Amino acid sequence: xxxxxxxxxxxxxxxxxxxxxxxxxxxxxxxxxxxxxxxxxxxxxxxxxxxxxxxxxxxxxxxxxxxxxxxxxxxxxxxxxxxxxxxxxxxxxxxxxxxxxxxxxxxxxxxxxxxxxxxxxxxxxxxxxxxxxxxxxxxxxxxxxxxxxxxxxxxxxxxxxxxxxxxxxxxxxxxxxxxxxxxxxxxxxxxxxxxxxxxxxxxxxxxxxxxxxxxxxxxxxxxxxxxxxxxxxxxxxxxxxxxxxxxxxxxxxxxxxxxxxxxxxxxxxxxxxxxxxxxxxxxxxxxxxxxxxxxxxxxxxxxxxxxxxxxxxxxxxxxxxxxxxxxxxxxxxxxxxxxxxxxxxxxxxxxxxxxxxxxxxxxxxxxxxxxxxxxxxxxxxxxxxxxxxxxxxxxxxxxxxxxxxxxxxxxxxxxxxxxxxxxxxxxxxxxxxxxxxxxxxxxxxxxxxxxxxxxxxxxxxxxxxxxxxxxxxxxxxxxxxxxxxxxxxxxxxxxxxxxxxxxxxxxxxxxxxxxxxxxxxxxxxxxxxxxxxxxxxxxxxxxxxxxxxxxxxxxxxxxxxxxxxxxxxxxxxxxxxxxxxxxxxxxxxxxxxxxxxxxxxxxxxxxxxxxxxxxxxxxxxxxxxxxxxxxxxxxxxxxxxxxxxxxxxxxxxxxxxxxxxxxxxxxxxxxxxxxxxxxxxxxxxxxxxxxxxxxxxxxxxxxxxxxxxxxxxxxxxxxxxxxxxxxxxxxxxxxxxxxxxxxxxxxxxxxxxxxxxxxxxxxxxxxxxxxxxxxxxxxxxxxxxxxxxxxxxxxxxxxxxxxxxxxxxxxxxxxxxxxxxxxxxxxxxxxxxxxxxxxxxxxxxxxxxxxxxxxxxxxxxxxxxxxxxxxxxxxxxxxxxxxxxxxxxxxxxxxxxxxxxxxxxxxxxxxxxxxxxxxxxxxxxxxxxxxxxxxxxxxxxxxxx
Numbered sequence: 002x003x004x005x006x007x008x009x010x011x012x013x014x015x016x017x018x019x020x021x022x023x024x025x026x027x028x029x030x031x032x033x034x035x036x037x038x039x040x041x042x043x044x045x046x047x048x049x050x051x052x053x054x055x056x057x058x059x060x061x062x063x064x065x066x067x068x069x070x071x072x073x074x075x076x077x078x079x080x081x082x083x084x085x086x087x088x089x090x091x092x093x094x095x096x097x098x099x100x101x102x103x104x105x106x107x108x109x110x111x112x113x114x115x116x117x118x119x120x121x122x123x124x125x126x127x128x129x130x131x132x133x134x135x136x137x138x139x140x141x142x143x144x145x146x147x148x149x150x151x152x153x154x155x156x157x158x159x160x161x162x163x164x165x166x167x168x169x170x171x172x173x174x175x176x177x178x179x180x181x182x183x184x185x186x187x188x189x190x191x192x193x194x195x196x197x198x199x200x201x202x203x204x205x206x207x208x209x210x211x212x213x214x215x216x217x218x219x220x221x222x223x224x225x226x227x228x229x230x231x232x233x234x235x236x237x238x239x240x241x242x243x244x245x246x247x248x249x250x251x252x253x254x255x256x257x258x259x260x261x262x263x264x265x266x267x268x269x270x271x272x273x274x275x276x277x278x279x280x281x282x283x284x285x286x287x288x289x290x291x292x293x294x295x296x297x298x299x300x301x302x303x304x305x306x307x308x309x310x311x312x313x314x315x316x317x318x319x320x321x322x323x324x325x326x327x328x329x330x331x332x333x334x335x336x337x338x339x340x341x342x343x344x345x346x347x348x349x350x351x352x353x354x355x356x357x358x359x360x361x362x363x364x365x366x367x368x369x370x371x372x373x374x375x376x377x378x379x380x381x382x383x384x385x386x387x388x389x390x391x392x393x394x395x396x397x398x399x400x401x402x403x404x405x406x407x408x409x410x411x412x413x414x415x416x417x418x419x420x421x422x423x424x425x426x427x428x429x430x431x432x433x434x435x436x437x438x439x440x441x442x443x444x445x446x447x448x449x450x451x452x453x454x455x456x457x458x459x460x461x462x463x464x465x466x467x468x469x470x471x472x473x474x475x476x477x478x479x480x481x482x483x484x485x486x487x488x489x490x491x492x493x494x495x496x497x498x499x500x501x502x503x504x505x506x507x508x509x510x511x512x513x514x515x516x517x518x519x520x521x522x523x524x525x526x527x528x529x530x531x532x533x534x535x536x537x538x539x540x541x542x543x544x545x546x547x548x549x550x551x552x553x554x555x556x557x558x559x560x561x562x563x564x565x566x567x568x569x570x571x572x573x574x575x576x577x578x579x580x581x582x583x584x585x586x587x588x589x590x591x592x593x594x595x596x597x598x599x600x601x602x603x604x605x606x607x608x609x610x611x612x613x614x615x616x617x618x619x620x621x622x623x624x625x626x627x628x629x630x631x632x633x634x635x636x637x638x639x640x641x642x643x644x645x646x647x648x649x650x651x652x653x654x655x656x657x658x659x660x661x662x663x664x665x666x667x668x669x670x671x672x673x674x675x676x677x678x679x680x681x682x683x684x685x686x687x688x689x690x691x692x693x694x695x696x697x698x699x700x701x702x703x704x705x706x707x708x709x710x711x712x713x714x715x716x717x718x719x720x721x722x723x724x725x726x727x728x729x730x731x732x733x734x735x736x737x738x739x740x741x742x743x744x745x746x747x748x749x750x751x752x753x754x755x756x757x758x759x760x761x762x763x764x765x766x767x768x769x770x771x772x773x774x775x776x777x778x779x780x781x782x783x784x785x786x787x788x789x790x791x792x793x794x795x796x797x798x799x800x801x802x803x804x805x806x807x808x809x810x811x812x813x814x815x816x817x818x819x820x821x822x823x824x825x826x827x828x829x830x831x832x833x834x835x836x837x838x839x840x841x842x843x844x845x846x847x848x849x850x851x852x853x854x855x856x857x858x859x860x861x862x863x864x865x866x867x868x869x870x871x872x873x874x875x876x877x878x879x880x881x882x883x884x885x886x887x888x889x890x891x892x893x894x895x896x897x898x899x900x901x902x903x904x905x906x907x908x909x910x911x912x913x914x915x916x917x918x919x920x921x922x923x924x925x926x927x928x929x930x931x932x933x934x935x936x937x938x939x940x941x942x943x944x945x946x
Contacts, residue, residue, distance in 0.1 A: 024072055027062050031055065031079050031115075038086045044094045044105060052107040055083075059111060063118055073119035080116040083108060084135065106146060109139045113155065120162070130177055133162035137184050144187065149194045156188040182211035182218055186225055193229060201229065202248070216268045219259030220275060226252035227279050234286050246286045252279045277303060277311075284317045288324075296321040312344040316352045323359040331356060332367055350385045354392045368393060369415045383424045383433035390416060390437065394444045409448060409456045413463050416441060422466050438467040438477075449488065458488035479509035486517050495521050512541040516548055523559050531556070532567040539571065546575045546582050553592070562600040569593045570610075576617070587627055587636050590614045594643060604651060604659050611644055611666050623673045633675040641670035641682070645689060652696060657703055661696035664689045665719070687726035690719045691747050694754045713761050720755045727751060745781040752776040756790060760799035769794075773804050777811050787812035788826065795833050805837045817860070824864070828873030831857045835880070854881050854903050861910045871911055878907035878914060882921060894928070901925050 034055055041047060068076070087108050094105075113135040120132045140155030163184060168177045189204035205225060212218045230248035233241040256276040263269045284299035300318045303311075315338045322331035335356055338344050357368050372381075372389050393412050395405075415421060416437070425434040445460035465481045468474050482505035489498035499521050506514040519534035538548050549572040556565035569589050576586045590610060597607045618626045627633040648663035668689035671682035694716050701708050708716070727748060752772060759769045773790060776782055791808035794801045813830045816822045831853060838850045857877050861869050882904025888897035905921045908914040 024062065024065055024068065027058055027065075028072075028075060028079065030058050031062075031083075034058075035079060035082050035086060038083070038090075038108070041086075041090060042093060044090050047090070047104045047108075049104075052104055052111065055108070055111050059115055059118070062115075066118055067121070068119065070123045073122035074124065076115060076119035077122055077125065080112050080119075080135075083115065084112040087112065103146065106139070106142045106148070106151075109142055110151070110155070113139045113158075117158065127166065127177075129162045129165045130180065133159040133166070133184070134180060136162065137180060137187065140187060140191070144191055144194075147194075149191050152191045153188070153195065156184060156191060159184050160188065178211050178213055179218075182208055182221070185211065186221065189225065193232075205229070205251075214262055216259040216263040216265075216272060219255050219262075220268070220272055223252040223255035223259065223272075223275055223279070226255065227275070227282065230286070231282055234282065234289065237289070242286050242289050246283065246290075249279050249283045249286060253283065281311060281313055281317070285313075288317060288320055291324060293321040293324040296324075312338075312348040315344065316348060316355070319352055320355055320359075323356065328359075331359070335367070347385070350388045353389055357392050366411060369411050372415065373418060373420070381424065383430045383437075386421055386424050387433055387436055387440070391440060394440060405448070406453065406456050409444065409460055412441070412444070413459045416463050417466060425467055434467050434469075438464050441467070445484075449484075449491075452491070454488045454491035458485060458492070461485050461488060475508045479505045479511075479514075482508070483513055483517060486521075490517070490520060490524065493524065495525055510541070512538060512543045512545070512548055515541055516552065519552055520555060523555060523561055523564060526561070528561055528563050531561065531564045535564065535568050535571055546572055546580070549575075550584055557596070562596050565596055566593060566600075566606075569596075573613070585628070586617065587614075590617075591636070591639060594640070598643070598647070604647065604656065604663075607647060608659060608662055608666070611640065611647075611663070614640060615666060615669050618673060623675055627673070627675060629676055637670060637673050637675055641667050641673075641685065644670055645685070648689070648692060648696070652692075652699075655703065657696045657700035661693045661700060664693035664696060668693060668719075683726050683730055687723050687730065688747055690723035690726075691751045691754065694720050694723070694758070695750050698754055698757055708761070713758060716754075717758045717762070720751065720758060723751050724755065745783065748776065748779065748781040749783065749786045752786075753790060756804070757793075757799075760801065766801050766803065769801055770803050770807065773808055777808070782815075784812045784815040784826075787815070788830065791830070792833060795837050802837050806834065809834050809837070824860075824869045825873075827860065828857075828870045831860075832873065832876065850884075851899060851903065854907070858903070858906055858910070861907070864910075866912060869910070871913055874907060874911045875914055878904050878911060878917075880904075881907055898925070898928070901928075 034051060038047070038051065062076075087105050091105055113132070116132045116135050120128055122128050125131070136155045136159035140152040140159065143149070143152035143155060163177075163181055166177055168175070168181065185204045185208040189201045189208070192198075192201040192204060205222065208222050208225075212222060226248045230245040230252065233245040233248070253276060256272050256279060259272045260269065260276070263272060280299050280303050284296045284303075287293075287295040287299065296317055300314050300321070303314060315334050319331045319334035319338075322328070322334060335352060338349050338352055353368055353372065368389065372386070390412055393408055393415070395408060424430065425437055441460050441464035445457045445464060448454075448457035448460065461481060461484050465478065465485075468477050468481060470478075482501045486498045486501040486505065489495070489501065499518070502514055502517045502521065506518075515534055515537050519531055519538075522528075522531035522534060535549065535552055538544055538552070549568050553565045553568035553572065556562070556568055569592055572582075572584075572589055573586070573593075575582060576589075590613070593610050594607055597610065614626075623637065624633060627636040644663050644667035648660045648667060651657070651660035651663060668686050671685040671689060697708070697712070697716050727744075755772055756769050759772065776790075777787060787808045791805050791812055794805035794808060809830050813827060813834070816827055816830070834853050835850060838853065854877060861874060881900055885897040885900035885904070888894070888900070901921065902925065905918065905925060908918045908921060
């Protein structure tokens with residue numbers, strides 16, 4: 002409000018020129034600046050130096066005080082003009098819609114300070130009061146722009162000035178009393194902001210002296226008490242609740258006193274509203290202190306006294322009943338809120354949250370029913386529905402247990418209600434719809450992680466209600482169908498799972514859909530369909546080889562070995578492409594071989610992957626395939642050992658063809674170098690080669706299919722490789738784990754196989770003999786081995802008389818050198834020596850054959866009856882006697898006599914030939930007496946085969 006200028010009396014104006022002449026320059030500067038300010042139309046035009054120039058002038062003027070009364074009057078006029086100019090500029094800035102600059106409060110402060118210099122003027126009524134009002138109003142401006150220190154200084158100066166003013170206690174509403182009350186309240190508010198809470202409350206208490214009999218003053222002071230109490234209560238500090246209650250009690254008592262002196266109806270209504278408001282906040286303060294009975298007392302007073310139906314009362318009462326664990330009364334309050342249309346939606350939702358937080362799972366059904374009832378009563382926003390569902394879900398929505406399942410059931414029923422779904426329809430609720438979907442999805446995911454697939458499937462299904470049927474949501478809907486498929490997989494509801502994944506695939510074909518169909522077929526034990534899904538994976542646009550590895554793990558876990566093999570086999574195709582894969586190639590091969598070994602698969606399938614691994618070794622190198630260092634050696638040994646064991650297994654099963662190939666693979670693995678180190682497994686390479694060749698020959702015998710020429714050459718090559726290793730490897734390396742030497746058996750197998758192979762090649766007889774002689778001279782030579790070779794050389798399909806003669810003679814010598822010769826074997830050797838000399842050498846009647854008979858006779862000499870096999874001895878005797886028949890016919894009596902005598906001598910060593918011996922002796926005697934007629938006699942008296 003504009004303040005009128007002051008007019009001075011004529012006598013003062015006449016003396017003005019004389020008394021103020023020393024200060025005229027400073028005052029003229031003041032007046033010039035004020036005129037400049039009065040001409041401005043906007044605060045934006047105020048020069049920045051104006052306030053500082055005026056402050057400097059004021060400082061100079063203050064040093065010249067005190068002044069004559071005429072000068073004081075002139076100063077008052079200038080102060081009022083400066084104040085009015087500030088008021089005009091302030092009003093102009095409000096009209097233009099601009100905020101008041103800080104320059105105006107500075108100029109107002111200068112106006113008040115200028116008035117204070119001349120406060121002791123004569124001729125102006127109540128100068129201290131008017132000066133105090135200037136400082137009070139300036140302080141209000143500083144307070145509004147939150148310059149609390151400057152505001153407090155103004156209020157303190159105003160308070161000092163008011164202390165000099167005499168206030169008429171008879172007048173209840175005079176200006177001085179009003180200013181004093183407002184000044185104390187303003188000082189209190191500023192002290193509260195500084196903050197100086199003690200001073201603020203002290204000033205409030207001091208204000209009670211300025212109340213007089215004005216109900217308006219009671220209302221103003223009570224409102225300030227309430228405001229401070231609310232401010233403390235809002236900070237939610239436990240220590241401040243008591244203080245807040247004290248302040249609110251003061252406000253309540255002041256409003257009660259004001260009602261006792263009130264005169265106007267409108268003033269009565271205002272005070273009652275203030276008292277009601279104070280009681281509500283007192284109830285809230287008691288609630289913070291858990292003084293639930295006091296809360297209910299406040300609510301009862303409000304309801305009974307004035308019939309207050311404020312929405313907060315039901316909330317306060319409900320929370321108090323919950324605090325007393327009286328859930329029935331709390332539920333009644335909550336149901337009453339549903340009926341009360343005056344209760345805002347946000348208040349009702351907050352009450353629901355509080356109720357469910359206290360009542361827990363037991364209140365879930367109640368909350369659902371009340372919320373659906375609220376839908377029938379009035380329009381409810383999607384945000385409120387979200388808050389209720391969020392509270393029902395809770396922080397541990399999927400933590401497991403009956404409680405979480407109950408909450409999930411209630412949530413599912415609530416969100417599937419058509420009225421609730423309708424709240425989220427339309428584009429304007431898209432944000433809330435997305436939030437609801439996320440809320441339900443996350444709750445379902447928590448139950449899924451706790452293996453509660455039944456609950457999670459229900460919640461996932463309900464979340465689909467909040468996914469629009471549009472192109473943009475196809476991916477999200479497909480995601481929902483996929484996760485529902487997983488839930489039903491967990492429940493072993495395979496048909497339902499397949500329906501969901503089929504729907505997902507229609508919306509968004511992807512590798513995930515193919516993989517889930519694979520899992521379904523896997524659980525159905527439909528291996529054919531599962532393998533077809535494995536093959537379909539690589540055709541997906543978002544395919545990565547990791548899915549094949551994952552499919553193999555799934556198949557292994559479900560004991561579906563054919564499917565696992567198919568997955569790993571497909572995975573192997575990506576290693577040759579040069580891609581970097583998470584699993585090492587050797588691990589995939591090793592897993593494949595292990596699976597095929599454990600399963601009922603054919604050994605030829607195992608061999609295929611073992612040979613494929615060897616191809617990869619030769620292609621990329623052993624260090625890249627197996628790895629380096631100890632890891633590489635361990636992997637290589639695994640493949641070599643398994644190839645070896647499979648070779649043995651096939652040999653025992655008499656599948657010699659596969660056995661030969663497994664041993665060949667084993668030799669290649671053992672020959673592989675790791676970190677450039679070779680020869681570490683030379684013995685195993687040699688053994689594998691020997692067994693491979695032996696198995697090849699055994700397979701030929703078993704299948705009766707002669708080896709082809711190239712197969713023979715390949716076998717010879719392998720055998721020669723083994724021979725070189727045998728010659729270069731010390732015998733000590735051939736010791737097995739038990740300490741027994743195994744080299745003897747392998748040298749024999751090598752010799753036998755090589756001998757057999759050489760026989761298939763032309764002009765190799767001499768090489769065979771050299772081979773056998775080398776074997777016979779070695780420490781590994783065993784008479785029985787020689788016998789076996791000799792018998793084969795004597796009567797096998799590819800006989801060699803030289804080898805047969807050598808091996809049988811060598812074997813015979815070795816046996817006879819024994820302390821206890823096996824005469825059964827000796828007799829067998831002698832028979833075959835005779836047969837070789839007779840059949841292959843054509844020396845049926847020669848000295849060589851006769852020498853063998855004589856050797857046999859010498860062996861029998863000194864033996865006990867039956868020590869030498871009687872049947873063999875009889876065979877020697879009769880065959881020797883019978884050999885005389887041809888010389889007799891040819892008239893070669895001397896030769897015939899040699900054989901007859903040999904047969905007779907041998908017959909004497911056989912007891913069972915007694916009858917034959919007498920006949921033989923008689924024939925020999927008749928030949929000697931009638932030597933001229935012996936050539937016409939028949940000598941074949943004994944027929945023995």
